[in-house]
Amino acid sequence: MSRKPKAAPAEGLEAARAELAGLAERIAAADVAYHGQDAPEVTDAVYDGWRRRHAEILAAHPDLADPESAVGKVGSAPASGFRKFRHGVPMLSLDNAFEAADFVEFEARIRRFLGLKADSGLHFVAEPKLDGLSISITYENGALVAAATRGDGFEGEEVTANIRTLANVPEKLQGDPPARIEVRGEVLMTKADFLALNESQAAAGERLFANPRNAAAGSLRQLDARITAGRALQFFAYAMGEASAEVAATHWAYLEALEGWGFTVNPLRRRVSGGAEAEAFQREIGEGRAALPYDIDGVVYKLDDIGLQRRLGFVGRAPRWAIAWKFPAEQAVTVLRDIRIQVGRTGALTPVAELEPVNVGGVLVTRATLHNEDEIARRDVRIGDTVMLQRAGDVIPQILGVLPDKRPKGAVPWVPPETCPECGSLALRPPGEVVRRCTGGLICPAQQVERLIHFVSRGAFDIEGLGDRTVAEFYTDGLLKTPVDIFTLPEHEAEIAKREGWGALSARNLSRSIEARRVIPLARFIYALGIRRIGETNAKLLARHYGSFAHWREQMLAARVIGSDERLALGSIIGIGPAVAEELMEFFAEARNVAALDALAAVLTIEDAAAAGAESPLAGKTIVFTGGMATMTRPEAKARAEALGARVTDSVSKNTDYVVAGADAGSKAKKAAALGLTVLDEAAWRELAGRPPPEEAEEA
Ligand code: IVH
Secondary structure: OOOOOOOOOOOOHHHHHHHHHHHHHHHHHHHHHHHOOOOOOOOHHHHHHHHHHHHHHHHHOHHHOOOOOOOOOOOOOOOOOOOEEEOOOOOOOOEEEOOHHHHHHHHHHHHHHHOOOOOOOOEEEEEEEEOOEEEEEEEEOOEEEEEEEOOOOOEEEEOHHHHHOOOOOOOEOOOOOOOEEEEEEEEEOOHHHHHHHHHHHHHOOOOOOOOHHHHHHHHHOOOOHHHHHOOOOEEEEEEEEEEOOOOOOEHHHHHHHHHHHOOOOOOOOEEEEHHHHHHHHHHHHHHHHHHOOOOEEEEEEEEOEHHHHHHHOEEOOEEOOEEEEEOOOEEEEEEEEEEEEEEOOOOEEEEEEEEEEEEEOOEEEEEEEOOOHHHHHHHOOOOOOEEEEEEOOOOOOEEEEEOHHHOOOOOOOOOOOOEOOOOOOEEEOOOOOOOEEEOOHHHOHHHHHHHHHHHHOOOOOOOOOOOHHHHHHHHHOOOOOOHHHHHHHHHHHHHHHOOOOOOHHHHHHHHHHHHOOOEEEHHHHHHHOOOOOOOHHHHHHHHHHHOOHHHHHHHHHHOOOOOOHHHHHHHOEOOOOHHHHHHHHHHHHOHHHHHHHHHHHHHOEEEOOOOOOOOOOOOOOEEEEEOEOOOOOHHHHHHHHHHOOOEEEOOOOOOOOEEEEOEOOOHHHHHHHHHOOEEEOHHHHHHHOOOOOOOOOOOO
């Protein structure tokens, strides 16, 4: 497959030489960051853009080729050799708070959800938020049997042998732990050990780690556990995974039990009640932060009462009962070298700041987001400006503003491009939108590559051995163009085996991992399509609601008609708002998309959505709540129903399975009766939901 070069190479030999040198430097730096694992600093699209530009210039000026150049020598990243490990209970992340008001809102949300009075006391356990990597360790009859990284939260990598080398991870538990228990916590490296490691790496001519967290991750994820054994790593236990028996009624008591079994638990933990106490603790820990031997980036507040934690459950990927209150962002000043345009999967053009590298709170920053063109105009950011930037945790650094006194003479306002830098198609900004988009759709290489990368990513088809760079390379070489081509790759196994950096074994493994994904759950399939606004959560909602691929497809096509029953049904799925429905309709309005969908369906087995809690009597049922309940708030009832695999909708129709009518239920209950539907009172609902009078079992 051919693609037209995006622009003529630089004119003039000197300009070409200078551009080439600049590109080589950036590519080499990105390679170091990438292979120094866990620390890529640019997106693959940006990186690939540099390499393409580099190749184009060389094609026009072959004389400039430098045989010693590091560019061109870099192979693909080694495939991971760890076994996958499926977590029995997902390892989730935490919502963030940045200021006192966020904490107040967090508490208020808990009270609203549980139907508690505003003055009711809530108790939290506050613990430093350790900046390492989270690990799950399973014990059976007191003996360590398995350990795994968090991975995507559902599936991580098995690192048992590596974890066994950590001095403060007990091999055998003391006391009387449950027969089977999974303990979660953070593996970290102290700042001193990190510096010492980097010194010895430098002395040995090995690569350096960017920060203690990367050093911890890199040290743990060693295929040869003897290397891990030589690195100073520590484990702090802080959370519960699966357990065969109840350990404690409060998180505080659970932490004490952990200590009793032989784990290290962070000594800085504290019990706090209410926003004022949390704020005081936040300040105290923040002031002591620099003097701590390890990095922390905030404080985690967890509701102490485990019974209440269970009732609160999770929303999306985070518990409702805990929050990470982050420390304020760290700031720095540097020079904006250039503004580059990145083209995303959905064609969005994002301006990215290329910066004079600067150290911000221990991390070297070379790039920052500029959000969108309005932001650039509002802050009047110009190339050459000295800018103030900030970095908060894992978030991409942001430009806060410019220092006008330092503006070089002749700096001109930045003008957004009118064409896509990747494919040359018109780039338009629809009225009322902030984002400019490439109109090239399927012909835009950046969009195609980004779509493919998304398609094979972890939450989607999760094809091992098909990393971002491989996808980009296969795309460039014409092996891959659209998602369905992935499933013809096994036919090209011999050809792949001959490629640089490959071999018979890795090509075989790739074919195997592709074949293993021919059967795919509906939710993953929908997510993989990369439709705007359809993330994992929305994909799951859709899968759960429509059940099967055929039904979803048919309903979506019918829903294109405004006012149709199908359109109304789509709008009534709780969690799917009008903007999401609009994106779905846009996707299905495009014949090429439907054709691509059908091409995929023809080579795949798309599994019907197994509703969460498939064995529950509520799995797959549609429920409408109406009227107030005495023992449960509406959000709690809804969350419970959804956790048990039910769909909760707003309006009663013949498709409704249960109507739960609380006190003063009005017209909906009447309509239900008229339709002859099953109407439950609060007690019957609690029974069905497995919540007979308060205090109850594990969240599904
Ligand atoms: S509790 C469901 N406690 O923060 C709650 N997490 O943003 C599970 N982390 O992946 C997490 N220190 O790696 C918890 N004291 C602490 C923590 C902590 C650091 C990390 C952890 C988690 C991430 C969530």
